[in-house]
Amino acid sequence: xxxxxxxxxxxxxxxxxxxxxxxxxxxxxxxxxxxxxxxxxxxxxxxxxxxxxxxxxxxxxxxxxxxxxxxxxxxxxxxxxxxxxxxxxxxxxxx
Amino acid sequence: xxxxxxxxxxxxxxxxxxxxxxxxxxxxxxxxxxxxxxxxxxxxxxxxxxxxxxxxxxxxxxxxxxxxxxxxxxxxxxxxxxxxxxxxxxxxxxxxxxxxxxxxxxxxxxxxxxxxxxxxxxxxxxxxxxxxxxxxxxxxxxxxxxxxxxxxxxxxxxxxxxxxxxxxxxxxxxxxxxxxxxxxxxxxxxxxxxxxxxxxxxxxxxxxxxxxxxxxxxxxxxxxxxxxxxxxxxxxxxxxxxxxxxxxxxxxxxxxxxxxxxxxxxxxxxxxxxxxxxxxxxxxxxxxxxxxxxxxxxxxxxxxxxxxxxxxxxxxxxxxxxxxxxxxxxxxxxxxxxxxxxxxxxxxxxxxxxxxxxxxxxxxxxxxxxxxxxxxxxxxxxxxxxxxxxxxxxxxxxxxxxxxxxxxxxxxxxxxxxxxxxxxxxxxxxxxxxxxxxxxxxxxxxxxxxxxxxxxxxxxxxxxxxxxxxxxxxxxxxxxxxxx
Numbered sequence: 134x135x136x137x138x139x140x141x142x143x144x145x146x147x148x149x150x151x152x153x154x155x156x157x158x159x160x161x162x163x164x165x166x167x168x169x170x171x172x173x174x175x176x177x178x179x180x181x182x183x184x185x186x187x188x189x190x191x192x193x194x195x196x197x198x199x200x201x202x203x204x205x206x207x208x209x210x211x212x213x214x215x216x217x218x219x220x221x222x223x224x225x226x227x228x
Numbered sequence: 229x230x231x232x233x234x235x236x237x238x239x240x241x242x243x244x245x246x247x248x249x250x251x252x253x254x255x256x257x258x259x260x261x262x263x264x265x266x267x268x269x270x271x272x273x274x275x276x277x278x279x280x281x282x283x284x285x286x287x288x289x290x291x292x293x294x295x296x297x298x299x300x301x302x303x304x305x306x307x308x309x310x311x312x313x314x315x316x317x318x319x320x321x322x323x324x325x326x327x328x329x330x331x332x333x334x335x336x337x338x339x340x341x342x343x344x345x346x347x348x349x350x351x352x353x354x355x356x357x358x359x360x361x362x363x364x365x366x367x368x369x370x371x372x373x374x375x376x377x378x379x380x381x382x383x384x385x386x387x388x389x390x391x392x393x394x395x396x397x398x399x400x401x402x403x404x405x406x407x408x409x410x411x412x413x414x415x416x417x418x419x420x421x422x423x424x425x426x427x428x429x430x431x432x433x434x435x436x437x438x439x440x441x442x443x444x445x446x447x448x449x450x451x452x453x454x455x456x457x458x459x460x461x462x463x464x465x466x467x468x469x470x471x472x473x474x475x476x477x478x479x480x481x482x483x484x485x486x487x488x489x490x491x492x493x494x495x496x497x498x499x500x501x502x503x504x505x506x507x508x509x510x511x512x513x514x515x516x517x518x519x520x521x522x523x524x525x526x527x528x529x530x531x532x533x534x535x536x537x538x539x540x541x542x543x544x545x546x547x548x549x550x551x552x553x554x555x556x557x558x559x560x561x562x563x564x565x566x567x568x569x570x571x572x573x574x575x576x577x578x579x580x581x582x583x584x585x586x587x588x589x590x591x592x593x594x595x596x597x598x599x600x601x602x603x604x605x606x607x608x609x610x611x612x613x614x615x616x617x618x619x620x621x622x623x624x625x626x627x628x629x630x631x632x633x634x635x636x637x638x639x640x641x642x643x644x645x646x647x648x649x650x651x652x653x654x655x656x657x658x659x660x661x662x663x664x665x666x667x668x669x670x671x672x673x674x675x676x677x678x679x680x681x682x683x684x685x686x687x688x689x690x691x692x693x694x695x696x697x698x699x700x701x702x703x704x705x706x707x708x709x710x711x712x
Contacts, residue, residue, distance in 0.1 A: 163581060168585075175601065177605050185610055224563045
């Protein structure tokens, strides 16, 4: 399998990372090298093997549906790049 | 005093031989003196000294723990309220967390004094610390060598004795590899044993916090406070707390040490093999039985890892959008453009690369062929470890195929860099505890690490096996030239 420049731009868009055409060429070569490495695992017969998502198995714990967090709006917004009146500011999305 | 272990410092503090404030000042001065190593990203003496004063008061009230007043530094992957938390990324420059990571909180509650935050590869992605947005960390043993990564600042600071202990994180080898390259003791516990709450996420099914210290005994002491169940981490394993020092003095007579033949094959450099074989001879003299084992699927660890880790990273790092926190680009046309440019400018090349790989392997039509396939092979590797642990009690081998390489040697070739983790990734995929202990020196007098792995929840046994070696040798007490 080999990726193309169009693939790189499509993946970049899905990733929401801007990639210039100049960078895309270098990224393409590196991704193709990495996918050549990854391809080694395709030779393994994994029919019927349960995928492993947590080394020790188990399922996600549930907790009581109770309020555990206090209001820390100010502390949580301290790092916002742009804010006003307790709201995050973004470019206009609705005309 | 700067060369003392955590255990020794704890005793010196308890006997009032030294105060926590005196110790904090001593280390802060050393950090300043050796700042060319670039191991620290944030140091705030007023914060450190305030913690030290509180520790002294606690000691005076006779309410101290064995760790009260002992300094520690944290990898900049753990968020902290009082120091910036950047993950060594431009994306989080100046970020001040509203809370402390559980690991940080536990150690602070025991009275440990925070010296600052340690440099690492950006978002813990790398094997040489060359991926930090804030510059390389130098290897104290040889400043032209990488310290290893991703926990390069943790390893270098313990090696240079500018911290007696440092937290670190391991996803595919990020504790063991730098510990080996920098000649310190590093251990990652069983997956799920240390809380991931407040550890900036990279690959959630692999990320695990651990510790770097001079000795295995120190690691056991710190683990007693650091590890344990945390309801705030959904993959934290619910088990009673235990005493990790309990097996330090266990006799090793009859212990079966398994040597995977795949870890001693082509590619392993002769200088590293020699130091590792010499270490195994020490174990044989201590009464251990060395037996040959095989982990045939372990060689596929790297391809499996480079599907799973990027997949999970692309998901975890999707939170960085330049809206709620983190870097925002200066010029953009609309919301999508703002997000794309913020992520392009905020992330360095390695996180960008891994996000792209991860997005691809999770995208429509490729999910089964890549992500599910990798998770299936991951199970085969984990099962191989279980079979091996029926034949032996401990698995031993090299941590890396070579000693620390030079800066720039692998920086432009991602695949060559990825192969540096050949021997550490299989244990990470299986989720078993693993460690690296200093076992001598190789080419150009650079340190060599011996890797030891045990089965799930056998940290105490693992630490005991390491401690016995450290009682018989003194590699772990050696100081890099120029740091005495």
